[in-house]
Amino acid sequence: METGASNADLGVTSVAVQPKTVTVLVGDSMQLTASVIMSNSRPPNSVTWTSENAGLASVSAAGVVHGRAVGPLFIRATSGSKQDSAAVTVVAPSPLPVASVSVVPSSVTVTVGGTVALLTTLKDANGNTLAGRAITWASGSTGVATVNAAGVVTAASVGSATITATSEGQSGTAAVSVTTVPVATVTVSPTTASVLAGQTVQLTATPKDAGGTALSGRPVTWASSNVGFATVSASGLVSGVAAGSATITATSQGQSATSTITVTTPTLGAPGTVSDLAVPAVTDSSATLSFTEVTDGAGQAAGYDIRYVPAPTLSWGGSVPSVTRGTCASPVAGTLIGAKRTCTVLGLTAGTIYSFQLVSFRGTLTVNAVFGPLSNVATATTAASTAPIASVTVSPVNGTVTVGNVLQLTAALQDAAGRALLGRAVAWSSSNTGVATVSSTGLVTGIATGSATITATSEGVSGTAPVTASAPTSGGTVLLQENFQDAGFSGRGWYDDYILPVTTAQHMPGATSALELRMAPGATGGTFGTSARHLFPATSTLYVSYWVKYSDNWVGSASPDHPHEFYVLSNQDGQYAPLADDWLTTYIETNFMGGAGTPRISVQDNLAINRSMGTTPLNLIGVTEQRSVSGCNGMLETNLFSECYGSGTYNDKQFNRVGTAVFKAQPGAGYKGNWNHVEVYLAMNSIVGGVGIPDGVIQYWLNGVLAIDRHDVMFRTGARANLAFAQFVIGPYIGGGSPVDQTMWVDNLTLATRHP
Structure with a gap:
């Protein structure tokens, strides 16, 4: 029963709660009941309900349980001294699904x-x-x-x-x-600009929204108000056409902006000068050049012709080659005035000093180029090759040297790919030092007649060359022997400007002094004077021998002509005759280009020209008796370059050159900075039937190696059958002035009638 009248506790026998176990949802209610049994059949007593944990569930006086929070608890029913309970579990209600x-x-x-x-x-x-x-x-x-x-x-x-x-x-x-955000405005930059006709200027258009924020990816169209003055590309690049003004309009989604372009006619000037040419990096086969780009004189970046030589100095000229390999290959196109430019020269030789120079230009190279001044000269030495030596070649092969004389041998080292290797140590030896000895530089000296094998060895690899030492032949009559032992030249037959400087600081091994000929910068002649002369008995054959050494920076005139060094005049020229406008002048000299020297024997006979035959360049075939150089008389010789009856005063000259430079720019055999032995033999041509025959001889040896060998020269004609060699002159001369302060030394000069 849920309720009952209050009776004495004594009559309650028991209390029973139903159900004994119950589950109720949070927020829901559940009815419990309690049965009270009385003794003596008395009426049921009343019941009191209580919750063990009212936070989890409450219970009313009527036994109704209400779930409040999840958890277990007991609900009790009490009557008198008797009680009973029910186990209640409060659970959360199951959620309803999303519908x-x-x-x-x-x-x-x-x-x-x-x-x-x-x-x-x-x-x-x-x-x-x-x-x-x-x-x-x-x-x-x-x-x-x-x-x-x-x-x-x-x-x-x-x-x-x-x-x-x-x-x-x-x-x-x-x-x-x-x-998309709509374009509200467009701006063009710059709003005004000037451009030269033929040049360009870049405009930039920026579409913006209403808030002024730049909008990317919006299409822009460009237009020019006057394409006769300026045109504009789809990217906003304006090209000047002719002097005048044009309005350039940029439009995007119906919004526009403009820029005013003024086109002017360019004022052409000379291309700029590169003054910072440098070599910041090298390998064993390449060099990296750097320089600042300059104007071409018309407002654009200039183009560049880059040249180089394997030498410590460079004098610009036709014989100095342009770069042909690498990104420095000429012509190099300009990019931007003031930009720092780098490029690479490929195909260089390892361990070699190189000089580089460039010239800026406008136009097309070799067609209509306008050149600026030459740049500074930049030098660098390539890294030494680490490749092993594969072969050693000694030259000349089968050399011959007379006893008491010398022969210079050279050793060429190559790697397995055939590339030259420089800077490697070479040891020289002779198989028979009783016949020929060899120095540490490959200079062979004849000791006695016989044969010897000369061996050059480098890093375990050797090359050989047989050398024959022959007995000396009669050297004919000695005409002059000058050892430059002191300054008393007049006492030894020298005259004219004979005050020659003698130095003890430079001389051949075994000697004590030598002649020193210094050329000051800009000077046309030596610092000592103009020329020192020496007469000798007239002879139709002449042998000249001397030793010469050039300063390391010697560049001569750095041109195909000059410097003149030694002159041989004839017996039909006065003892004070000029050194060019004569009946016969033979020049013995070496022309240097890129620091390397090419020997040359030149013959000139200005006074032999019959000027009554007409104006130049009249062909003088048939009048051979009027001049001596056969190449200028219709009998063209081979392997020479001739100037025949050309314009100017000194216009009748025949050049006999060595095909390649033999005075080397780099240390080693034949280096110009070593003492080198020069020998020259001249023999007058025959006169047959009163007519000159081209069978004269010009020969030139350097360190015992024959470099010029001509037997078809006509020094004289029948009109001057008695022409002979009779005067020797020392007179270095550079017509354009010496480009640098440079010096040459001469020792042990000998003149004789025959080659020994």
């Missing part, structure tokens, strides 16, 4: 780059709003719009996208339309 999902706003428009937040409403089947349920978001076109886990949509590109929100299998959508 529908709605997204708001259901449609929205956003501009590219903008964002919008979407919201969802979840409901159960009864239409009750549900909270705390998991939601996932997705975009049907992520290229147009993306959405994050919070439902924030970001517009990516123009188009449409469906955004879907899903919870417990139920979905809702929103339609998103993405549009």
